[in-house]
Amino acid sequence: MEFLDQAHAARYAARVLAQAPTGQKDDALHAMADVLVERAGSILSANGDDVRSAQTAGTSPALIDRLRLTEARIGQMASGLRDIAGLADPVGDVVRGWTTENGLRIRQVRVPFGVIGIIYEARPNVTADAGGICLKSGNAVLLRGSSSAHASNVAVVDALRAGLERAGLPPAAVQLVPGPREVTDRLMTARGLVDLLIPRGGAGLINHVVEHSTVPVIETGTGNCHLYVDAAADLDIAYDIMMNAKTQRPSVCNALETLLVHRDVADAFLPRALWGLGEAGVSVHGDARTADYSEAVRPATEDDFEAEWLSLDLSAKVVDSIDEAIEHIRRYSSGHSETIVTDSITASEKFVASIDAAAVLVNASSRFVDGGEFGFGAEIGISTQKLHARGPMALPEMTSTKYVVEGHGQVRG
Amino acid sequence: MEFLDQAHAARYAARVLAQAPTGQKDDALHAMADVLVERAGSILSANGDDVRSAQTAGTSPALIDRLRLTEARIGQMASGLRDIAGLADPVGDVVRGWTTENGLRIRQVRVPFGVIGIIYEARPNVTADAGGICLKSGNAVLLRGSSSAHASNVAVVDALRAGLERAGLPPAAVQLVPGPREVTDRLMTARGLVDLLIPRGGAGLINHVVEHSTVPVIETGTGNCHLYVDAAADLDIAYDIMMNAKTQRPSVCNALETLLVHRDVADAFLPRALWGLGEAGVSVHGDARTADYSEAVRPATEDDFEAEWLSLDLSAKVVDSIDEAIEHIRRYSSGHSETIVTDSITASEKFVASIDAAAVLVNASSRFVDGGEFGFGAEIGISTQKLHARGPMALPEMTSTKYVVEGHGQVRG
Numbered sequence: 001m002e003f004l005d006q007a008h009a010a011r012y013a014a015r016v017l018a019q020a021p022t023g024q025k026d027d028a029l030h031a032m033a034d035v036l037v038e039r040a041g042s043i044l045s046a047n048g049d050d051v052r053s054a055q056t057a058g059t060s061p062a063l064i065d066r067l068r069l070t071e072a073r074i075g076q077m078a079s080g081l082r083d084i085a086g087l088a089d090p091v092g093d094v095v096r097g098w099t100t101e102n103g104l105r106i107r108q109v110r111v112p113f114g115v116i117g118i119i120y121e122a123r124p125n126v127t128a129d130a131g132g133i134c135l136k137s138g139n140a141v142l143l144r145g146s147s148s149a150h151a152s153n154v155a156v157v158d159a160l161r162a163g164l165e166r167a168g169l170p171p172a173a174v175q176l177v178p179g180p181r182e183v184t185d186r187l188m189t190a191r192g193l194v195d196l197l198i199p200r201g202g203a204g205l206i207n208h209v210v211e212h213s214t215v216p217v218i219e220t221g222t223g224n225c226h227l228y229v230d231a232a233a234d235l236d237i238a239y240d241i242m243m244n245a246k247t248q249r250p251s252v253c254n255a256l257e258t259l260l261v262h263r264d265v266a267d268a269f270l271p272r273a274l275w276g277l278g279e280a281g282v283s284v285h286g287d288a289r290t291a292d293y294s295e296a297v298r299p300a301t302e303d304d305f306e307a308e309w310l311s312l313d314l315s316a317k318v319v320d321s322i323d324e325a326i327e328h329i330r331r332y333s334s335g336h337s338e339t340i341v342t343d344s345i346t347a348s349e350k351f352v353a354s355i356d357a358a359a360v361l362v363n364a365s366s367r368f369v370d371g372g373e374f375g376f377g378a379e380i381g382i383s384t385q386k387l388h389a390r391g392p393m394a395l396p397e398m399t400s401t402k403y404v405v406e407g408h409g410q411v412r413g
Numbered sequence: 414m415e416f417l418d419q420a421h422a423a424r425y426a427a428r429v430l431a432q433a434p435t436g437q438k439d440d441a442l443h444a445m446a447d448v449l450v451e452r453a454g455s456i457l458s459a460n461g462d463d464v465r466s467a468q469t470a471g472t473s474p475a476l477i478d479r480l481r482l483t484e485a486r487i488g489q490m491a492s493g494l495r496d497i498a499g500l501a502d503p504v505g506d507v508v509r510g511w512t513t514e515n516g517l518r519i520r521q522v523r524v525p526f527g528v529i530g531i532i533y534e535a536r537p538n539v540t541a542d543a544g545g546i547c548l549k550s551g552n553a554v555l556l557r558g559s560s561s562a563h564a565s566n567v568a569v570v571d572a573l574r575a576g577l578e579r580a581g582l583p584p585a586a587v588q589l590v591p592g593p594r595e596v597t598d599r600l601m602t603a604r605g606l607v608d609l610l611i612p613r614g615g616a617g618l619i620n621h622v623v624e625h626s627t628v629p630v631i632e633t634g635t636g637n638c639h640l641y642v643d644a645a646a647d648l649d650i651a652y653d654i655m656m657n658a659k660t661q662r663p664s665v666c667n668a669l670e671t672l673l674v675h676r677d678v679a680d681a682f683l684p685r686a687l688w689g690l691g692e693a694g695v696s697v698h699g700d701a702r703t704a705d706y707s708e709a710v711r712p713a714t715e716d717d718f719e720a721e722w723l724s725l726d727l728s729a730k731v732v733d734s735i736d737e738a739i740e741h742i743r744r745y746s747s748g749h750s751e752t753i754v755t756d757s758i759t760a761s762e763k764f765v766a767s768i769d770a771a772a773v774l775v776n777a778s779s780r781f782v783d784g785g786e787f788g789f790g791a792e793i794g795i796s797t798q799k800l801h802a803r804g805p806m807a808l809p810e811m812t813s814t815k816y817v818v819e820g821h822g823q824v825r826g
Contacts, residue, residue: 019766100788104777113799114769191623195799210604214624216800237822244824352817353432356527364517364820373825374816375513386526386608386813387629388801400799403787404765407777409650411657412786 003179003186006142007193009172010115014140016170018112022089024167025136029085032135032163033078036128039159040074046155047124054122054148062251067122067149077128077156080378084132087377090396091138105406110399112138113195117177117187118380119209120200122146127156131174133380135164137398140173142194144187150178188213195400200381203308218389220381223253223336224308225366228325228351230342231264237363238341239273244365245339247280251310253382254337254369258305258315259284260325266293266318282312289318305332322347326354333357335384337366358384358391416592416599419555420606422585423528427553429583431525435502437580438549442498445548445576446491449541452572453487459568460537467535467561475664480535480562490541490569493791497545500790503809504551518819523812525551527608530590530600531793532622534614535559540569544587546793548577550811553586555607557600563591601626608813613794616721631802633794636666636749637721638779641738641764643755644677650776651754652686657778658752660693664723666795667750667782671718671728672697673738679706679731695725702731718745735760739767746770748797750779771797771804 001009017025036043047069054064090110097107116139118130127143134141145153153176161171177183188197191214199209203222210217227245229238245256261269266289274294277284284290285300297316304315305328319325329338339361340351348362359369369392371379376394383389389397414422430438449456460482467477503523510520529552531543540556547554558566566589574584590596601610604627612622616635623630640658642651658669674682679702687707690697697703698713710729717728718741732738742751752774753764761775772782782805784792789807796802802810 015767018769098788100781100786104781106787108804111769211627216629216798218800234822240822240824248825348819354428356431356524357815359816359818361818362820363822364818365824367825368513368517368818368820368823369816373513374519375511385629387631390813391521391816400803402770403772403782403804405772405774405777405781406761407775407781409647409653409776410781411653411778412661412780 003177003183006175006177007115007190010140010142010175011193013170013172014112014114017135017138017140017173018091018114020138020169024169025089025138026085028135028164028167028169029081029132031166032128032132032160033081035159035162035166036074036078036081036156039155040071043074043152043155043159044069044071046151049151050149057148059148063122067124067152069124069152073125077125080129081132084136084378087136087395089136090399093396095401102410103407104410107404108401109404110396111402113398113400115140115142115194116398117142117144117190117194117197117215118200119144119184119187119197119205120146121202121205122149124149124152124156126200127153128160129378130380131157131160133378133395133398135173137395139398142175142177142187144177144184185212188215191215198381218381218383218393219385220383220393221253221336222308222334222384223255223382224257224306224332224334225254225337225339226258226260226329226333227256227339227341227366228260228319228322228329229262229265229269230322230340230344230347231262232344232347233262233265233269233341234343235265235269238269239276241339241341241363241365242273243276243280245367246277246282246314247312248367250312253308254366255310256314256366257307257309258317258332260317260319260328261290262322262325263289263318263320270318277314280312282314284314284316286316287318290316308334322350326351329355336382337361337369339364339366358382416590416596419588419590420528420603423553423555423588424606426583426585427525427527430548430551430553430586431504431527433551433582437582438502438551439498441548441577441580441582442494442545444579445541445545445573446494448572448575448579449487449491449494449569452568453484456487456565456568456572457482457484459564462564463562470561472561476535480537480565482537482565486538490538493542494545497549497791500549500808502549503812506809508814515823516820517823520817521814522817523809524815526811526813528553528555528606529811530555530557530603530607530610530628532557532597532600532610532612532614532618533559534618535562537562537565537569539613540566541573542791543793544570544573546791546808546811548586550808552811555588555590555600557590557597598625601628604628611794631794631796631806632798633796634666634749635721635747635797636668636795637670637719637745637747638667638750638752639671639673639742639746640669640752640754640779641673641735641742642675642678642682643735643753643757643760644675645757645760646675646678646682646754647756648678648682651682652689654752654754654776654778655686656689656693658780659690659695659727660725661780663725666721667779668723669727669779670720670722671730671745673730673732673741674703675735675738676702676731676733683731690727693725695727697727697729699729700731703729721747735763739764742768749795750774750782752777752779771795
């Protein structure tokens with residue numbers, strides 16, 4: 001099917017979804033989960049084709065791990081859909097309401113966006129997650145996955161569409177948008193047909209979409225996250241948070257990328273920190289003062305401080321003051337998650353007020369900046385832009401609002 | 414000063430404003446108002462230069478009326494600033510807050526965007542309004558006004574900056590961005606320096622900004638607003654709302670542009686409606702069935718139904734059903750404000766649920782869709798996009814949020 005036909009079918013489906021009762025959407029989510037499990041064999045077979053092609057093409061083991069599905073991962077996709085069915089439906093929520101002096105009753109009500117485009121990399125589980133979140137929030141979705149996951153995505157989307165049909169909802173509510181690279185450009189410029197684009201992936205993808213899209217975009221997921229160990233830090237807490245934020249899952253956007261240590265605690269903190277990082281396999285790229293504490297530290301370049309490593313690498317610097325730490329973060333931050341460890345209320349308040357990021361953490365690991373950990377129950381991504389949604393995005397963030405104004409014949413004087 | 418220098422100065426000022434106490438911002442707003450009144454003579458003199466140049470250039474009387482300042486209009490600008498000082502400060506508001514199972518305290522707090530760019534046409538009063546609203550919401554502003562209002566804008570901005578200085582705030586918080594057309598392009602692509610762009614003006618300006626900007630944009634103000642007179646309408650109410658929405662101020666975005674009448678009430682409504690519209694000087698562009706009721710009706714073209722007239726013109730059509738009315742509105746609506754007049758709960762609910770617009774009105778004039786009429790006390794524009802803000806935008810809509818996460822050493826398991 002041509003892109004324009006797909007987009008028009010999505011718009012029609014969006015009208016149906018916008019008025020679908022919560023129970024019907026939840027039935028569809030459970031049916032989607034059922035079909036995924038029923039068809040696990042054929043989904044795994046399709047995924048096996050993708051994995052073999054990727055191996056032939058010399059794709060890295062890390063990327064192949066993201067691409068590969070297993071029976072367990074299909075089970076997780078299904079239970080994720082059932083979890084979404086259990087969440088509150090944001091559509092119809094009254095955000096606020098009041099009566100004006102002349103008796104107009106005004107309500108601001110949550111409504112779906114309409115049609116959402118999602119552009120993402122070779123992770124077939126995103127297909128099910130995104131499909132489920134868009135459905136529950138009343139939106140139709142056009143999924144632009146990676147060509148290297150195409151067979152897997154076709155199998156997963158077919159299962160989701162079968163679930164929609166079982167619940168009496170239009171299967172055009174979830175569509176895969178295949179085809180050459182030009183199709184991505186058409187998705188990005190389909191003003192009036194697509195209401196919102198969410199790119200999920202690396203900085204290159206996101207920058208490309210922001211620069212070329214005329215459809216409104218929510219930027220997600222680039223995280224050059226800093227940890228500042230203040231002069232008044234509890235150093236045991238600082239150590240635990242550093243190790244957790246850097247090593248627990250280094251490949252994700254809320255992992256730690258740069259360590260800043262106040263000079264007054266450098267002697268007490270850095271020898272132990274560098275030893276622990278080394279034991280965990282972390283390569284430290286530090287300034288000269290950091291390098292004084294260990295021969296394993298490599299000299300840090302300007303690029304290192306700009307890097308979102310997403311690996312067992314860490315930039316490090318000793319700073320003379322909290323102000324220097326704040327200036328460093330202002331210069332290099334991608335606005336995702338920034339952390340201070342301190343026992344000082346003054347330092348904490350200064351850091352929280354001065355740092356401009358989706359999340360600012362005091363004495364806690366940046367790995368908590370996540371829809372699941374925040375208790376949202378679902379997450380479509382972590383927004384690093386300031387417009388509409390900032391930080392983890394769940395179901396309410398996937399809606400717009402409209403004002404409903406009710407009167408009895410009022411006119412303006 | 415070069416654009417980049419201005420943008421960097423704005424970023425620095427934004428950091429100061431973000432942490433400025435409400436009282437200091439309010440002092441600045443009152444001081445701005447004081448200086449505007451003190452300097453009324455020189456502002457009027459500068460405005461006189463602009464008006465004479467516009468007259469020489471053959472500018473239309475309507476545009477010259479928007480450009481012209483008077484002592485009274487300067488007084489309104491000053492009292493507008495004092496009104497903004499009286500409004501609640503959105504910065505620091507806790508939108509929501511909770512404690513997670515592992516004891517993290519999470520708050521979502523309103524923060525300023527940072528630097529806002531506003532591109533607008535030759536209305537010097539917008540300079541003061543936009544400056545005041547951005548200041549109160551903690552944002553620095555780069556004002557890109559029309560070259561035909563340049564002398565007036567310089568005089569007004571100088572007065573606003575003097576007010577900022579009197580209150581001890583950086584004058585770089587309010588800057589006019591002059592220069593050739595290329596400067597507009599630089600403003601639209603200043604990612605990382607400018608956080609948000611708001612174009613205020615006609616559809617041409619807004620489309621240009623949306624297509625060329627890489628900075629996030631809020632679209633404002635294009636309104637092809639419809640009134641549907643249902644079979645179950647109170648026809649006196651329908652008549653009053655039609656006349657008010659079309660004639661009370663035809664040049665604004667919430668004015669009526671298209672009338673749709675159910676066939677069952679066409680005989681009872683249209684003769685009177687067309688007579689009243691004619692008396693008020695309104696030209697009706699109608700379909701054949703509308704034209705049956707008056708010889709004054711001109712035949713409507715496809716373009717007429719797409720038009721945002723902003724004048725004493727009105728498109729009109731007789732429809733067979735509420736479904737036909739809804740389909741017509743879906744096809745031609747700009748998503749601003751759409752109205753039904755009916756006494757039927759069934760019709761009202763169907764219309765409200767089916768129409769996708771910033772505001773849907775039942776038995777009230779679309780002229781009420783306005784920040785002042787909604788009781789917001791200030792308005793920077795009416796958003797017709799779905800992302801971030803939809804409908805009238807006041808102070809809270811001029812902020813983003815950030816999450817503040819406080820713990821005592823928690824790490825993720």
